[in-house]
Amino acid sequence: MAHVSDLIATDIGAYLKQHETKSLLRFITCGSVDDGKSTLIGRLLYDSKMIFEDQLAALESDSKKMGTQGENIDFALLVDGLAAEREQGITIDVAYRFFSTDKRKFIVADTPGHEQYTRNMVTGASTADLAVILIDARKGVLTQTRRHSYLVSLLGIRNVVLAINKMDAVGYSREVFDRILGDYMAFAAPLAIEKIVPIPISALMGDNITERSGNMSWYAGPTLMSHLETVSIARQPSGAAFRMPVQWVNRPNMNFRGFSGLIAAGTIFPGDPVKIMPSARQSRVASVILDGEMPYATAGQSVTITLEDEVDCSRGDVICAGESPAEVSDQFETTLVWMNDNPMLSGRSYLMKIGAKTVTASVTTLKHKVNVNTLEQSAARDLKLNEIGVCNISLDQAIAFDPYEENRHTGGFILIDRLTNETVAAGLIHFALRRAQNIHWQSVDVGREARADQKRQRPCVLWFTGLSGAGKSTIANLVERRLFAMGKHTYMLDGDNVRHGLCRDLGFTNADRVENIRRVGEVAKLMADAGLIVLASFISPFRSERDMVRRLLPEGDFLEVFVDVPLDVAESRDPKGLYKKARAGEITNFTGVSSPYEPPETPELHIQTAKMRPEDAAELIVAGLEARGLLRGGDA
Structure with a gap:
């Protein structure tokens, strides 16, 4: 007879194996203050049975302390972990939570609603595949709804769930839902959002979260959970060229030299020709290593690549497909989201970190800033906290890059204050400036x-x-x-x-x-x-x-x-x-x-x-x- 411990081990092993093969969806919840983001995530955790009994007991106790009426649970307390958040009933930091269903694994980021924490929202959105934008049915489309929708579009999230929440507070009115949906679609029309799925919900009462609500028979669409479980997410364009920013030169001994990093796009096989950018040195892949040699590796995997030739390749370089390498330049048009209390000043020197590469950068021209409410462009001399602008940036050396819309990893960057080491901005590269290719240093004989x-x-x-x-x-x-x-x-x-x-x-x-x-x-x-x-x-x-x-x-x-x-x-x-x-x-x-x-x-x-x-x-x-x-x- 098998021991109980053996049976338990077998069950755990089978569970982990099943868990390993599930697809992963990263998504964020965003919207204005008190739209119910934390409550929604708490409800998802609760309904997906991701709360232990002791956590549930503590949650019920905390809910009573916070004044929740009757047998109801304040699901927001599962997510709002900071004392300051619980005291104010708001989200300040970005809270990441993991949960799983039979069909998919999820990582959700609960992002702050206050404008002053826009930088936190950008952090959460930078790795997300989908955004759940909440709107309070009592209030309709607000400034932060527009701000977060614009940022979601800007950061390359193409799938949006428009969750019109607190439908119980408006009597589950279809007219209210249709009016808010119309207002939102009119605003979102110019944005680069490919798919918007509107769902009327009540996070507090559980309507249309995991089960279809009997209170809204007029709604024939999916529940939130069923949509999250089945939505198709393309993390990279079909046929994307291979890109791997080098994070570490792996040299355990004199007989081995490999280059380690996260594959940002494409697939690589032993024997494939590659170029090391920005130097454009060429070689071929000798082996792909991940817990031993692999027949191939693809985007999202962290691997070590060895090359057939002893080419110069260092941390910060990008190993690219030989036939379609990344572009190289030292001047760009970019979009900046300013995240610091001190304003951005043209001409000031900052550090720019893109992938594993850090260079010196300065904003040469602020072309305009964007009004996120109207999407209008206006002239400006600087960018203040949470403002967004289109700028030309100049670097002290050329780097390898792709436009952000083609590849987030090789087209996104941050700016760092040289003195305080604080991150002051998140940036997206649009394209290289043509003059960067037309200007060359003229050598002279007298130095x-x-x-x-x-x-x-x-x-x-x-x-x-x-x-x-x-x-x-x-x-x-x-x-x-x-x-x-x-x-x-x-x-x-x-x-x-x-x-x-x-x-x-x-x-x-x-x-x-x-x-x-x-x-x-x-x-x-x-x-x-x-x-x-x-x-x-x-x-x-x-x-x-x-x-x-x-x-x-x-x-x-x-x-x-x-x-x-x-x-x-x-x-x-x-x-x-x-x-x-x-x-x-x-x-x-x-x-x-x-x-x-x-x-x-x-x-x-x-x-x-x-x-x-x-x-x-x-x-x-x-x-x-x-x-x-x-x-x-x-x-x-």
């Missing part, structure tokens, strides 16, 4: 070293930063006089002077200040390339822009000179009367008064002008240059 050697000096940029009235221009002028007397070739760029020509079109908003420093940084780089010692005197209030200029130059050739003075001392000097005007409200965005100044954290030279004369400060700076070997003749 930086030759020009510096001719002048018998080492070129560098002295970047004077500090508050207005700190003495930057005065000290920079004295330093240039000293260097000129020593026979050095110099040029001084001053904040006031460049605004008479190079930057005369710019004001003093944060966006204009960023662009001002970007332009000056590029000019300083060219002058240093010509072999000059450049003295740049600018308030330059933001660390990110000063760091951007530093990265333009070879290491050691940018020296940040912090001309430090307390605000009250700078204001007492007020040589141009600017502080007085700023305090009177005549000047807006004035650094130190109505706009912030971010002092350097580790400047090469720290000059405290409240404690020394400008002449002494200049001497200290020249001595600092000599100590670093920057003034030795011929040391280029």
Whole structure:
């Protein structure tokens, strides 16, 4: 007789095997605040028998504590796990839940309804195959309904269930359902949503969730669960070309070198020709490994690929089908969903992460932003939290990519703040800019070293930063006089002077200040390339822009000179009367008064002008240059 433990093991094994072969549907629930998203997911978990007895007991107890009437259960408590969510009766974070039926496995993301948490909704939607958009039958189509529908369309979700919820609160009225459906379809018509299935439901009462409701005999469509179990989802276009971003170069010993990653599209077989992008080096697949060698692998599998040739392939590269490789460019038109409290500023440098590749990026042009309620496009200088805009982006190096509508994995990216390491935006690549293919670097015979050697000096940029009235221009002028007397070739760029020509079109908003420093940084780089010692005197209030200029130059050739003075001392000097005007409200965005100044954290030279004369400060700076070997003749 078989042991009970053997029988249990056999049953578990059979269950797991059956579970393994089920298809997986990832979907999100979204909509406005209090449309019933968490309640719906709780109901799905309850009806699919995915709640243990102790969980059910705790849920019944918590429901009574939260004031739920009679024998009813507050299903939202299954999902709203944060204390703040339970206290407010809202969803803040993205809550992921797994459940299963006899026909399919599901991963559902409950996304927040508040506009301030749009970034969380984007996170949940980025991997979803289908969206359940809820509408409160009492309220109809709201702003967040439109916002989330637009985002769902933007992020490439082509299947939508329009769940018109709380039908019990409107007497299960067909007229209400038809009116809301008409309003929604009129709004959604221009969106790239291929299939919309409307279902009238009551998540609280269970109408049309897993069983057809007797309260709405006029409705002849599927229940929500039956639709989720049977809807056909194509995760990639038919015949999609092979793509695998390399996440790891697998080198356990000298006899094995493989490339590991998640297959983003297509199917790969041993012997297939491949190209490594962006380098375009070619090879053939020697083997495909996943728990041993496989005859093939397809999209969604994480594998290791070995190649027949010792080609250069690194983390961040993309292994592509040899006959149809990914595109390569360093300039794109994109859509950005801004996710940070600090606004997006054109010209500011960010990190862009696409797949396993991280590069430096800046927004060169904000073409327009989109009103998600009307889908109208309007001009803008920046993007604020939760705003969506179409932008041109420039990178510091070319990357392999596909348009987002063709492949989410190789066409979607995030932007990261260089200083805080926070994710500030999610982006979708539309296409490469044509000018990116038309512009090439022209090589020249006379280079930086030759020009510096001719002048018998080492070129560098002295970047004077500090508050207005700190003495930057005065000290920079004295330093240039000293260097000129020593026979050095110099040029001084001053904040006031460049605004008479190079930057005369710019004001003093944060966006204009960023662009001002970007332009000056590029000019300083060219002058240093010509072999000059450049003295740049600018308030330059933001660390990110000063760091951007530093990265333009070879290491050691940018020296940040912090001309430090307390605000009250700078204001007492007020040589141009600017502080007085700023305090009177005549000047807006004035650094130190109505706009912030971010002092350097580790400047090469720290000059405290409240404690020394400008002449002494200049001497200290020249001595600092000599100590670093920057003034030795011929040391280029």
